[in-house]
Amino acid sequence: xFPLTSYHEFSLAADLAIAVALGFGxxxxxxxxxxxxARKLTAVFYxxxxxxxxxxxxAIVTAMAGIFVLSSAGLLDVRExxxxxxxxxxxxxxxxxxxxxxxxxxxxxxxxVAAMATGRKDGYSFALGMLAGVFAYAEFTPGIDAxxxxxxxxxxxxxxxxGIGAGWWVLAFVAFLAFAGWGMRKLETRFxxxxxxxx
Amino acid sequence: xxxxxxxxxxxSYANARVVxxxxxxxxxxxxxxxLVLLATYLATGRGLGxxxxxxxxxxxxxxxxxxxxxxxxxVHARYWNDGAPLESWTLFLLLGAFVGALVxxxxxxxxxxxxxxxxxxxxxxxxxxxFVGGFIAAxxxxxxxxxxxxxxxxGGAIFNVGSLVFMLAVFASAYALAYFVRKxxx
Numbered sequence: 001x002f003p004l005t006s007y008h009e010f011s012l013a014a015d016l017a018i019a020v021a022l023g024f025g026x027x028x029x030x031x032x033x034x035x036x037x038a039r040k041l042t043a044v045f046y047x048x049x050x051x052x053x054x055x056x057x058x059a060i061v062t063a064m065a066g067i068f069v070l071s072s073a074g075l076l077d078v079r080e081x082x083x084x085x086x087x088x089x090x091x092x093x094x095x096x097x098x099x100x101x102x103x104x105x106x107x108x109x110x111x112x113v114a115a116m117a118t119g120r121k122d123g124y125s126f127a128l129g130m131l132a133g134v135f136a137y138a139e140f141t142p143g144i145d146a147x148x149x150x151x152x153x154x155x156x157x158x159x160x161x162x163g164i165g166a167g168w169w170v171l172a173f174v175a176f177l178a179f180a181g182w183g184m185r186k187l188e189t190r191f192x193x194x195x196x197x198x199x
Numbered sequence: 200x201x202x203x204x205x206x207x208x209x210x211s212y213a214n215a216r217v218v219x220x221x222x223x224x225x226x227x228x229x230x231x232x233x234l235v236l237l238a239t240y241l242a243t244g245r246g247l248g249x250x251x252x253x254x255x256x257x258x259x260x261x262x263x264x265x266x267x268x269x270x271x272x273x274v275h276a277r278y279w280n281d282g283a284p285l286e287s288w289t290l291f292l293l294l295g296a297f298v299g300a301l302v303x304x305x306x307x308x309x310x311x312x313x314x315x316x317x318x319x320x321x322x323x324x325x326x327x328x329x330f331v332g333g334f335i336a337a338x339x340x341x342x343x344x345x346x347x348x349x350x351x352x353x354g355g356a357i358f359n360v361g362s363l364v365f366m367l368a369v370f371a372s373a374y375a376l377a378y379f380v381r382k383x384x385x
Contacts, residue, residue, distance in 0.1 A: 003244035016291040018242055023295020025235040026247055026348075030296070031303035033232070034222035038315040038329075042384045045377035054225035055232060056351060062233025063356035067240060082245045084344055084354055086361030091350070094343025095368025098336050103373040103380055105332015106315065108347040109249035109340060110296065112333070117297045118304035119312040122329040127253075129333025134250070135257040136334070137341045138274035144342060145273050158358035169358055181226070194385055196317070 002076040027114055036114035038106030038122055039196065045103055047191040050184040057180065061173050068170050086156040090148045105129065220307040236352055243288075246353025249296075250340040251278070251289035258284040274341075319382040328383055339369075 001007065010018070033055045034040040043049035070076040102108055107115055107126045115123025137144070159166045222228075239247055258278035262269035266282065269275045278284050304310035316325035340346040343365045345354065351369070354362020 002241040004242050005244055012286060015288060016286070019288045019291035020295035020298075022235060022239050022242065022247075023292035023297075024299035024302075025238070025295075026232070026292065027296030027299030027301075028303045029228055029232040029235060029299075031300035031309070032223045032307070033225060033228040036300055036304060036309070039317070039384055040222070042377075045373050046381070046385060051222070051225040055229040056347075058226045058229025059233035059236055059352055060355040062230045063236040063240065063246075063352075064358070066233070066237040067356060070241070076241065078357070080244045081240065081357060083357065083359060084350070084361065086359065086364075087344075088361060088364055091343045091361040091365040092368045094339045094341070095350075095365040096339070096372040097342060098339025098346065098365075099369040099372025099374075100376055101332045101334070101336025101339055102347075102369065103332075103376050104383075105329050105336055106384070107329070107333070108336060109253065110247070110293075110346065110348040113249070113293050113296045114300035114304075115315070117300035118310040121312065121314045122316070122325055125326045125329035126333035126336075129330035129335075130250075130253050130337045131256060131260075131333075132330075133334035133337025134253045134341060135260065137338055138254075138257055138261070138272055142273040148342065148344065153361075156360040158360060158363070161360060166358065196385075 002070065003080050006077065006080040026110070027117065030111055030114040031118060035111040036118040036120065036123070038115065038120070041108075041111060042103060042106055043195075046194045047187045048194040050188060053180070053184065057173075057177050061170070061177050064166075064173060065170050068166050072167075083155045083157070085152040085154050087148055087152040089151065217308045219309040222307075232352075233356075236356060240356070246349070246356065247292065248289050248345065248349035248353065249293060250337070250346045250349055252287060252293045253337065254278040255280075255284045255287035255290045317382060317384045319385075325383065328380075 030036065034051055040049065041052055044052035067076065067078065071078045105126045107123060109130055112123045112126045112130065116127060158169050236247055255278045258269050258275040261272065261275050262279065262282070262284060270279050278287065280286060301310060314322050314325055316322065336346070343350055345362070345365070350362040351366040355366060
């Protein structure tokens with residue numbers, strides 16, 4: 001039954017309309033969480049406001065639990081999912097570089113859109129920088145792409161490399177989120193003095 | 200719990216006449232975002248993503264000047280889409296995201312022209328750093344083949360090991376560098 005695109009042929013217009021509708025929910029949630037604000041986003045790195053981790057982790061856990069339940073019920077065929085091949089070196093290196101861009105620029109690609117929508121000029125500046133970076137990558141360093149492709153390790157998931165079923169992993173993530181929630185409240189109290197005064 | 204309601208700081212704009220409303224509870228908003236991600240998987244079998252849209256625009260720009268080049272460049276070619284790079288799923292996703300964020304921001308009295316920065320940097324410095332940060336983040340996202348949306352959220356939800364490694368690396372790097380750019384934010 002799901003994913004829909006594996007069982008139905010959508011026209012281009014329908015496909016793009018689905019994208020806009022899902023995007024609306026995506027952008028709405030990001031802005032509601034405060035992720036259109038660079039200071040709210042970077043606050044996580046000064047430990048006085050852990051909203052970024054709270055939102056990301058709850059989102060991941062919600063989606064993984066939903067996927068697990070629906071696929072266990074036979075409604076969803078996860079074999080149809082696109083799984084980005086793992087390349088540990090590239091993903092670790094890319095993550096380190098990306099993290100630097102995040103703390104210097106104040107946004108990530110998705111949240112810069114929420115920032116632009118709500119009038120942040122620094123959001124526009126970040127997005128322009130992104131565009132310039134993506135362009136430069138394609139023009140000057142396409143060789144990196146070839147290296148990533150040639151050294152990829154293929155599909156790797158926690159259940160596939162550990163032999164522990166997805167259901168147990170969902171439980172582990174839920175338990176970890178509960179524990180982290182407690183820890184984050186401690187951190188926010190401890191570093192509350194870094195919080196900017198409300199206008 | 201008043202503390203939970205106002206636990207989010209309000210952006211400090213100079214002449215804010217309307218008081219911005221507090222953001223929603225992060226756990227609740229996270230669950231909603233997770234449902235959007237789940238819906239995306241149910242609809243398409245792929246998750247969310249944001250970087251791809253920038254790749255489409257870059258390929259389109261390259262195509263304006265040199266279509267041959269845009270069609271054959273190793274990176275642009277993946278977004279070239281037979282000469283229609285703007286008919287990109289991720290680009291339309293971000294168009295929707297722009298509208299969704301705008302509706303949310305206007306409803307919450309949070310949409311206002313301004314620049315986000317700490318008190319110890321100038322507007323010009325902040326705009327320059329935002330551009331540089333965007334450039335660096337783009338490189339990171341290209342090397343890792345995804346960003347916070349495409350790797351961390353989307354891959355994380357299906358236990359993709361590379362995505363989880365990416366997410367840990369992002370946080371490790373940003374935490375390590377936070378001290379050095381503290382003047383930009385605190």
